[in-house]
Amino acid sequence: MKAGIPLLNEVRKTSPIVHCITNIVVANFQANGLLSLGASPIMAASIEEAADVSAFSAATLLNIGTLDSKVIGSMIAAGQSANANGHPLVLDPVGAGATTFRKQTVSTLLNELDVTLIRGNAGEIAAIAGVAWNAKGVDAGEGTANIQWAAKDVAVRHRCLVAVTGETDLVTDGEKVLQITGGHPLMSKITGMGCLLSAVAAAFLAVGKNDKLEAVAYSLAFYKKAGEWAAERTEGPGDFEVHFLNALHLLTDKDLNHASLFIQEEVF
Template identity: 55%
Template sequence: MVTKQHLLEKVRTQKPLIHNITNIVVANFQANGLIALGASPIMAQAIEEVAAMSSHADCTVLNIGTLDHANVLAMIIAGKSANQKGTPVVLDPVGVGASEFRKQSIANILREVKVTIIRCNAGELAALANVDWQAKGVDAGEGQLDVQNVAEQVAKQHNCIVAVTGVKDTVTDGQTTFQIEGGHNLMPLITGSGCLLSAVTGAFLAVADGQNLQATATALAFYKQVGENAAQNAIAPGTFAVELINSLYSFTSEDLRDNMTIVENTGIQL
């Protein structure tokens, strides 16, 4: 099994090309974060070129933060191209519960594209599973949810990995489930921290040699520690955003600690 240290070193050595179809709010932040990490970003969403871009990329990341009909079609085309090449696809269903258009768009993507991982927050997970939840725009919102159980069921339904971020992260393929401790309370106070995590996860998947569950859990474990490290030099959200990029650049494999555990599968059906 690949180790956390080995995966981080592989990202920085191999410099995987990550094709992002993302939202206008975070595109620059995602690109800079990937460069700082050691990966190579490409931010292309024109329908005329997305298939070619994904065919060249080592991973494709689809983010619906500021979507329209053309954008959704581009994601489906790019996702199918990645599927044909056999490279991972990360789906970030930003604010999927905020509107019917978002729900239908995610349903269309999941129907047309074989995604490797759905990277979401608890509110987005609830929307994917049709669980009652009080969303607030694209933020996580509030509600009661057995995150582990629902994540396991969604993973089984879509035959993919589900990674749910929060105070404690949950990563599951429906059979094996990891929980990850750590992070910092400044992380949700900057726009795009979750979106950047989806791209970082894509970089780890790109060098995982098929060990996708381990790579996903490793990416989330790494990112929580990067956030903690960034907070040591930040006094407020504005400086934290800069320090998060700096920490992605400076955090080494020797800095990594073991902050994830395997938990028992619930075995509960929704």
């Protein structure tokens, strides 16, 4: 990872619009998180305007957390518009293997759209890769499959970046793998932390188009750093969310420049 890339400053300077077709559990937290970061959120799920909104947005996020058959058409329309206008498109396949409906929807979206990034937990990426894994509903669950291999396979098959987040994050383009350490266990106690991360990654992709792999890795490192910063100031899950939003607002690129968070591995 190149030190000193001021992507966070670039997000705050340009305030990219991030179009989120997302789930009802996390919409408010996601919007507040993007605002705290310095980006500009817009939530538009109606088929009548989804394509138009993605056309003027700097990035689009599709999140299937509270999946409704009526919104699938909107996701496809928004994604096609993002593709046509050259904007990054992020897919958050929440609970991809939990039900047949979710698995089929993810397959449809990946077949119909050119996704820039798939951001999920180990269970979700394993489901897309078709490898055995004991996912726990929408949570990562446990398994013995090689998730790094699964992520690379998905990246190659769908010609996109894949980020697997957890205790240690990884992001791959199918040829390289970047691993990101850090964070704090309290991050797993707040609903929507992963969903917000997908939106944050979309914002970083909007300003980091020249090196998308490093832009995603930078967003993951920033997010983990924010979790550490918030945990130092909190008593538990109740006030962690408040401190985390403050961290998104207050941290700078310099806070990342001094951290050795990236391990690059050449593969294939």
